[in-house]
Amino acid sequence: MAKLFKDLTPEEKAEYEAKRKADSEVFARKMEEERLAAVPKTIETLRKEAEEKFDEADRIEALAKLYPGLKKHTGRWNKVAYCSASVNGEAVEADIRHNCGCCNDSPLEVWPYVQTEHGKVYSDPPCFVVGEKHWISGDVSLPGWKDKLRQAGLPENLITRVSAHFREDAEHRKELADASDYDDDDD
Numbered sequence: 001m002a003k004l005f006k007d008l009t010p011e012e013k014a015e016y017e018a019k020r021k022a023d024s025e026v027f028a029r030k031m032e033e034e035r036l037a038a039v040p041k042t043i044e045t046l047r048k049e050a051e052e053k054f055d056e057a058d059r060i061e062a063l064a065k066l067y068p069g070l071k072k073h074t075g076r077w078n079k080v081a082y083c084s085a086s087v088n089g090e091a092v093e094a095d096i097r098h099n100c101g102c103c104n105d106s107p108l109e110v111w112p113y114v115q116t117e118h119g120k121v122y123s124d125p126p127c128f129v130v131g132e133k134h135w136i137s138g139d140v141s142l143p144g145w146k147d148k149l150r151q152a153g154l155p156e157n158l159i160t161r162v163s164a165h166f167r168e169d170a171e172h173r174k175e176l177a178d179a180s181d182y183d184d185d186d187d
Helices: 010-066 085-090 145-151 156-179
Strands: 071-074 080-083 093-098 107-116 119-122 128-134 138-141
Touching (some): 128 145
Antiparallel strands (some): 071 080
16 A cells, blocks of 8 residues: 655655656656757648648649639538639539538538549539438439529539439438338337
C-alpha cells in the first residue's frame, strides 16, 4: 500500500523529490524540443499548402483556357463547381446527391458535368433539383424535372440516367421491404 508523503522517512522524501525533479527536467527538455521542431514543421506545412494552391490555380487556369467564360459556383456544404454553358450539350456524367444527409426530405440534386484532363466542368446552371428523399419510398421525382434539364440543353442520355436512378432506388426500396422479416403475427 502506498504511503502518504507525510508518512515517508526523510530519505524516502529526498528520493521522491529527486525523482520528481528529474521527471520534471525530462518533461521540460521534451517540451523545448517540440517547440524547436515546430518552426521547421510549420515552414514545411506552409510550403506544401502553397504548392497545392499553385497547382490548383494552374488547374483552374487550364480549365478557363478550355472554356472561356468559366464561372465558379459554390453550392451547399461548400461544393465548388466550375461551370460553363458550353458543356451543357456534352454533359453526360453527373454527380447525383442529396442536399442534406440528415433530413428525411432532402432535395435530390443533379450536377451534370464533362470530365476533362484538368477536372470536371459542370453545366450552367450547375445544379438541378430533380426530386427529394422520402423516408419510406426513397427518392421521389419532382414534376417537370425533365423539362428543366431539356431547357438547359442537357442530353437525353443524361435524362435517361437520372430516370434510371429513380427506378433503381425504387427497386432497391422494394427489395428492402420484401426482405423485411416483419410479420403482424410476431407482435
